[in-house]
Amino acid sequence: MADLQRALIGTWKVLTYDMIISSEKGTSTIQPAGKNPLGFVTFTQDGYMSVHMTSSEAIVPHKSDMWYQATDEEVVRAARAMLTYCGPFEVTEEAGDYLLSTAVDVSLDPNWIGGHQVRKAAIKEQDGRPLLVLRPVQTFTLENGDTAEVIVSWEKILPKEDK
Numbered sequence: 001m002a003d004l005q006r007a008l009i010g011t012w013k014v015l016t017y018d019m020i021i022s023s024e025k026g027t028s029t030i031q032p033a034g035k036n037p038l039g040f041v042t043f044t045q046d047g048y049m050s051v052h053m054t055s056s057e058a059i060v061p062h063k064s065d066m067w068y069q070a071t072d073e074e075v076v077r078a079a080r081a082m083l084t085y086c087g088p089f090e091v092t093e094e095a096g097d098y099l100l101s102t103a104v105d106v107s108l109d110p111n112w113i114g115g116h117q118v119r120k121a122a123i124k125e126q127d128g129r130p131l132l133v134l135r136p137v138q139t140f141t142l143e144n145g146d147t148a149e150v151i152v153s154w155e156k157i158l159p160k161e162d163k
Contacts, residue, residue, distance in 0.1 A: 004098050005091040007123050012132050012154035014039035014053055022139070023146040032150070033081065041132075041154060043089065049102055050086035053152075057081075084108045085117065098122065100134065130156035 017037040019030050031037070032055070039053025058081030062074040070078075085107035092099050100121040104112045119134040132154040139147040 002091075004121065004123065007130065008043040008049075008089075008091070008100075008121075008132070009045055011040055011042045011157045013157055014041075014152060015131070015155050016153045017053065017150070018152075019148050019150050021142070021146050021148045023144075039083070040157075047088050047090070048086065049089040051084060053083045054078075055081040079108060082108055085112055091121065099137065126155070129158070132156065 014033075014037045017031060017033045017039075019032050021028050021030065033039075033053065034055045034057040036056045037053060038056050038059070039051065041049060041051040041053075043049045058077060060074075060077065062070040062078075064070055085102070085104050087103045087105035089100060089102045092101065097120045099118055101116050101118045104115055104117055107113050118137050120137060122133045124131045124133065134152045134154070136149045139149045142148055
């Protein structure tokens, strides 16, 4: 458990953001942030994390030079594609799974503030580099009754001397 918490320390770049949907017809996978999501998650030694992720397809410059002068439509387009939150994190173990729990202090989604975001976490190696895979603790139900889970994989950004 402490080993995983130590291994998390650093900055990770998002590789994949997949939603796996299960229905009576079978299973399908979509990429809510497109095929090339953009994002980073950073875990600090003092126990805080911060994540910023968006869709590369949502990056359309707004007409004004200043963000606060963007139209409501431009703000909505950018904000709907953005996932961002931060707060203190901890790693625990439950039923053989490592759980990464963040007490959300700040979030683009105000409903998350004051709550916890919990994910199953595993670190693997891919091509000699650390890969963090985050999955939900449980699936969720979509409006049409299908179930879904979001799986996000991150590649650790190694210091230049470690590359």
